[in-house]
Amino acid sequence: MSRTVLLLPGDGIGPEIVAEAERILHAVNEKFDLQLRFESGLVGGAALDDADTPLPEDTLSKATKADAILLGAVGGPKWDGLPMAKRPEKGLLGLRSKLELFANLRPAVLYPQLASASSLKPEVVSGLDIMIVRELTGGIYFGQPRGVRELENGERQGYNTYAYTESEIRRIGRVAFEAAQQRGKKLCSVDKANVLEVTVLWREIMNDLKREYPDVELSHMYVDNAAMQLVRAPKQFDVIVTGNMFGDILSDEAAMLTGSIGMLPSASLNSEKQGMYEPCHGSAPDIAGKGIANPLATIISAAMMLRYSLEEEKAAAAIEAAVNKVLDQGLRTADIMSEGGTRVSTREMGDAVLAAL
Amino acid sequence: MSRTVLLLPGDGIGPEIVAEAERILHAVNEKFDLQLRFESGLVGGAALDDADTPLPEDTLSKATKADAILLGAVGGPKWDGLPMAKRPEKGLLGLRSKLELFANLRPAVLYPQLASASSLKPEVVSGLDIMIVRELTGGIYFGQPRGVRELENGERQGYNTYAYTESEIRRIGRVAFEAAQQRGKKLCSVDKANVLEVTVLWREIMNDLKREYPDVELSHMYVDNAAMQLVRAPKQFDVIVTGNMFGDILSDEAAMLTGSIGMLPSASLNSEKQGMYEPCHGSAPDIAGKGIANPLATIISAAMMLRYSLEEEKAAAAIEAAVNKVLDQGLRTADIMSEGGTRVSTREMGDAVLAAL
Ligand SMILES: CC(C)[C@H](C(=O)O)[C@@H](O)C(=O)O
Ligand SMILES: CC(C)[C@H](C(=O)O)[C@@H](O)C(=O)O
Numbered sequence: 001m002s003r004t005v006l007l008l009p010g011d012g013i014g015p016e017i018v019a020e021a022e023r024i025l026h027a028v029n030e031k032f033d034l035q036l037r038f039e040s041g042l043v044g045g046a047a048l049d050d051a052d053t054p055l056p057e058d059t060l061s062k063a064t065k066a067d068a069i070l071l072g073a074v075g076g077p078k079w080d081g082l083p084m085a086k087r088p089e090k091g092l093l094g095l096r097s098k099l100e101l102f103a104n105l106r107p108a109v110l111y112p113q114l115a116s117a118s119s120l121k122p123e124v125v126s127g128l129d130i131m132i133v134r135e136l137t138g139g140i141y142f143g144q145p146r147g148v149r150e151l152e153n154g155e156r157q158g159y160n161t162y163a164y165t166e167s168e169i170r171r172i173g174r175v176a177f178e179a180a181q182q183r184g185k186k187l188c189s190v191d192k193a194n195v196l197e198v199t200v201l202w203r204e205i206m207n208d209l210k211r212e213y214p215d216v217e218l219s220h221m222y223v224d225n226a227a228m229q230l231v232r233a234p235k236q237f238d239v240i241v242t243g244n245m246f247g248d249i250l251s252d253e254a255a256m257l258t259g260s261i262g263m264l265p266s267a268s269l270n271s272e273k274q275g276m277y278e279p280c281h282g283s284a285p286d287i288a289g290k291g292i293a294n295p296l297a298t299i300i301s302a303a304m305m306l307r308y309s310l311e312e313e314k315a316a317a318a319i320e321a322a323v324n325k326v327l328d329q330g331l332r333t334a335d336i337m338s339e340g341g342t343r344v345s346t347r348e349m350g351d352a353v354l355a356a357l
Numbered sequence: 358m359s360r361t362v363l364l365l366p367g368d369g370i371g372p373e374i375v376a377e378a379e380r381i382l383h384a385v386n387e388k389f390d391l392q393l394r395f396e397s398g399l400v401g402g403a404a405l406d407d408a409d410t411p412l413p414e415d416t417l418s419k420a421t422k423a424d425a426i427l428l429g430a431v432g433g434p435k436w437d438g439l440p441m442a443k444r445p446e447k448g449l450l451g452l453r454s455k456l457e458l459f460a461n462l463r464p465a466v467l468y469p470q471l472a473s474a475s476s477l478k479p480e481v482v483s484g485l486d487i488m489i490v491r492e493l494t495g496g497i498y499f500g501q502p503r504g505v506r507e508l509e510n511g512e513r514q515g516y517n518t519y520a521y522t523e524s525e526i527r528r529i530g531r532v533a534f535e536a537a538q539q540r541g542k543k544l545c546s547v548d549k550a551n552v553l554e555v556t557v558l559w560r561e562i563m564n565d566l567k568r569e570y571p572d573v574e575l576s577h578m579y580v581d582n583a584a585m586q587l588v589r590a591p592k593q594f595d596v597i598v599t600g601n602m603f604g605d606i607l608s609d610e611a612a613m614l615t616g617s618i619g620m621l622p623s624a625s626l627n628s629e630k631q632g633m634y635e636p637c638h639g640s641a642p643d644i645a646g647k648g649i650a651n652p653l654a655t656i657i658s659a660a661m662m663l664r665y666s667l668e669e670e671k672a673a674a675a676i677e678a679a680v681n682k683v684l685d686q687g688l689r690t691a692d693i694m695s696e697g698g699t700r701v702s703t704r705e706m707g708d709a710v711l712a713a714l
Contacts (some may be wrong), residue, residue: 047536073550089551119481119589140519140553147554151522158555159520162497166512192602194446195433196497197504197683198515225639227610228618245549249606253584261585282582 002035003310006066008059011045012283013293013346014072016248020295020350021070021302023158024322027357028306028315036310039066042094043073044088044283046102054091062224068309069276070302071095073283097137101268101276102168103175104136104247108234108254108264113327116338117259124234130254131183131239133176133245136268138168141244162198169205171271176241177213188219190246192228202243223250226255230254255280262294262335265301275309277301286335291345294333297324300351322356359392360667363418363423367515368445368466369640370650370703371429377521377652377707378427378659381679385663385672385712393667396423400452401431401445401640411448420452425666426633427659428452430640444612444637453493458633459525460532461493461604465611465621466590473695474616477588480676487594487611488540493625495525497602519555521600528628528704533598534570543597545576547583547603559600580607587611610639619651619692622658624665632666634658648702651690653680656710680712686713 007022009015022038029036041059048054054074063069064158074088084090095101110118110128143161151157173189180187190207191199203220210218221229223246229236230250234257242250255261264280279297287293300323307316331352332341344352364379366372371452372427379395386393398416405411411431420426431445441447447692467475467485498517510512530546537544546563548556560577567575578586580603586593587607591614599607612618621637636654644650657680664673688709689698 081536084554084557087551093552108518119477121476121478124476143516148558155523156558157520157522158553158558159500160553160555161516161517161518163514163516165508165514192605194385194444195450196515196517197441198517200441201505201513201515204668211399224605227584228604231610232616246606248549248581249603253588253610256585256588265633 002037003067004037004039004065005305006069006230007040007254008043008069008071009025009040009046010043010072010074010283011076012073012198013290016285016289016291016293017279017295017298018070018072020346021298023350024299024319024353024357025302027354028318031357032085032315032318034315036148043071043091045076045079047091048079048082048086048088054086054088055094056171060094060098063099067274068305069095070298070305071276071278073279073281076285076288093141094181095276096268097142099274099276100137100270102135103172103269104134105179105267106132106134106255106264106280108132108251108253108258110258111260111263111327112265114258114260114336117336118257120257125257128234128250128257130234131179132247132251132254133172133239133241134251135155135168135243137170139166139244141260149208153294162196162245164198166200166201166205169202170209173206173209173241174233176239177209177216179247180216181213182238185215186217186238188221188226188237188240190221190240190242190250191242192223193220194222199243199260204240224251227253229294230257260336261297262333263296263300265297265304267301267304269308273309275305277305291347292334293336293346295346295349318357319353322353325356326352359394359426361394361396361422362662363419363426364397365400365428366397366403367400367428367429367431367626367641368433369430369638369645371431373430373646373648373650373703374636374652374655375427377703378655380707381656381660381676381710381714382713383397385675385686388674388677389669391667391669391672400427400428400448402433402436402465404448405436405443405445408692410664411443417451417455420456421475422632424664426452427655427662428633429655430636430638432640433642433645436587450581452497452633453625454499456631457627459492459494460535460626461491461528462626463489463520463608463612463621463626463637465489465608467615467617468617468684470527471615471617471693473618474693475614476616479616482591484616485591485614487591488536488596489604489608489611490524490529490536490596490598491608492529492600496601505602514625519553519602521559522556523556523562525558527566530563530566530598531549533596534566534573537596538570542572543574543595545578545583545594545597546599547580549580550577551579556600563598563652583607584610587614602640608637609656617693618654619690620653620657622654622660622661624661626665632662634662635673648704649691650693650703652703656680675714676710682713683709
């Protein structure tokens with residue numbers, strides 16, 4: 001039974017970091033006889049440059065057939081001036097939407113070896129381990145109508161629609177309750193139910209679902225308070241579930257609490273467990289091509305892919321163990337460098353993980 | 358020339374903290390012969406209990422005539438089950454909207470005396486002084502259409518509209534550019550222009566305005582990145598301008614960086630400089646009635662009111678100096694208590710500020 005992994009390097013540091021993850025994947029493929037086949041495709045700015053669209057048919061068709069996708073990052077100043085439909089981000093959003101990857105899992109975990117990188121006090125973040133479950137194919141990202149219109153008085157108005165149906169809320173809610181069951185059994189649903197009707201429905205459905213998960217403790221928090229509590233006392237959280245836009249904001253905030261966003265993976269899954277995996281960080285155009293980017297978030301994303309979409313727990317664990325080993329050895333790319341560490345390049349970090357395997 | 362100040366204690370700890378600010382205001386009124394007249398009214402849950410509406414006509418008419426308003430806080434679990442139109446928050450939102458208080462100024466300042474209260478490392482936050490300018494009468498808070506509808510397939514969909522017109526963006530932009538001119542001359546506009554059309558217009562108008570303020574350096578940041586950067590390196594910011602929803606989230610996050618949200622005031626102004634002033638924190642129902650809430654954010658809000666809406670700089674400065682003095686004396690309410698401090702009640706803190714005046 002051979003399975004296909006689609007590699008989508010994308011833009012900025014994307015190609016460099018995906019190249020390292022690819023080497024690791026080839027190594028475990030052989031070592032554990034996984035029978036993975038690899039394909040690659042263009043997405044984002046790279047695809048715009050090549051084919052004038054951020055999501056070419058070829059990429060979409062490969063993605064639909066693939067068992068799992070590993071993506072680098074998309075976007076950069078080069079394409080910033082383009083109209084909305086031609087932005088690199090539309091490639092990413094198109095993939096999420098067409099493959100119905102509605103469940104975005106974003107862990108915010110503090111690596112003990114990197115604790116000092118956090119801007120927070122050690123006692124506030126040590127042992128931090130939060131899972132953010134973000135709805136990814138609905139909400140204001142995809143709501144219709146949207147655009148810029150001219151009003152009667154001649155001035156323009158920009159508008160977007162924030163909408164969720166019961167079933168959209170229910171399916172992401174289930175993923176979150178199940179994640180909580182596997183972890184600390186605490187789920188915090190984040191909304192703005194004191195102002196936004198769409199999140200009143202959100203809260204209602206979450207309360208409804210709770211009855212099916214008696215072992216999970218459900219709480220609700222307004223998004224402004226959640227943004228505060230993440231700074232004040234992040235360890236109060238186990239699993240957080242929220243909509244697309246709030247999830248975008250809170251997961252980045254939570255990731256930064258660790259101080260090492262270059263270490264954090266993410267998974268975007270559909271109901272068939274087909275998934276797209278990518279680092280939490282962006283395309284970092286300012287350091288692209290310099291060979292100094294941290295490939296570990298992408299490598300850990302590859303491990304997550306092996307675990308969730310390919311059900312190769314052993315290979316996943318082997319990669320994670322190798323990453324831990326290189327961290328223990330003190331190897332550090334620039335973004336996580338601190339006193340006493342040994343600074344390495346993107347490629348050297350990849351070499352070290354390969355060796356540790 | 359007598360001027361009227363409307364006091365709206367609201368809910369939870371609101372009455373306790375506004376009572377202390379009122380005593381301070383009476384004192385400076387006499388001391389500086391300000392000729393202020395005081396009125397009071399009901400809003401939020403208190404008004405719901407009394408008159409079955411969160412914003413009674415009487416309160417609205419007093420508010421319209423007042424030169425400035427000092428508000429405590431609204432909301433609490435007692436009213437959580439009510440339908441949207443009957444929520445305490447609607448009182449607050451109604452006041453903002455009817456008085457066109459479109460400019461919400463929320464400083465996030467670290468008091469050196471309270472530096473240890475922050476969950477961030479001292480070097481990351483020492484000297485922190487950010488001003489967040491949040492649009493307050495538009496965006497998704499007030500956008501139409503909104504509600505919950507039944508779809509053809511029988512399931513419900515919740516929806517809200519995020520909209521801004523050019524002129525709404527322009528007027529908040531001007532407030533922000535002017536604030537930046539008075540401060541460090543750096544303005545960061547926060548949007549999600551890679552996804553939301555309404556914020557593409559936002560960015561365009563900000564760029565447009567920039568030409569009128571050549572001395573201000575304008576930058577743009579996506580909201581997810583802003584949430585991260587506030588944690589990573591908050592001192593990179595001087596003034597931040599953003600819409601209603603993003604401003605709600607980021608200003609709470611920024612406030613919490615200081616660790617002492619019980620110290621932070623806010624102002625909501627219209628184009629006549631009429632203003633509503635309130636602490637950044639909420640109604641804290643869990644400690645309401647216990648006499649332990651921190652009245653300082655409300656007292657500092659009163660100082661802000663004297664400065665911006667009543668143009669009584671001397672009285673404002675006197676209050677601020679008195680607050681600094683009690684902090685230097687080591688007096689601390691529970692929320693800002695730390696080793697070596699003297700713990701005081703709400704009333705004792707008010708007494709101390711009065712004495713320091
Ligand atoms: C690039 C952008 C469209 C994307 C998003 O907003 O979802 C990114 O910030 C993310 O979180 O994956
Ligand atoms: C109480 C609530 C409606 C309000 C808001 O969301 O604007 C509050 O969070 C604030 O920031 O003043």
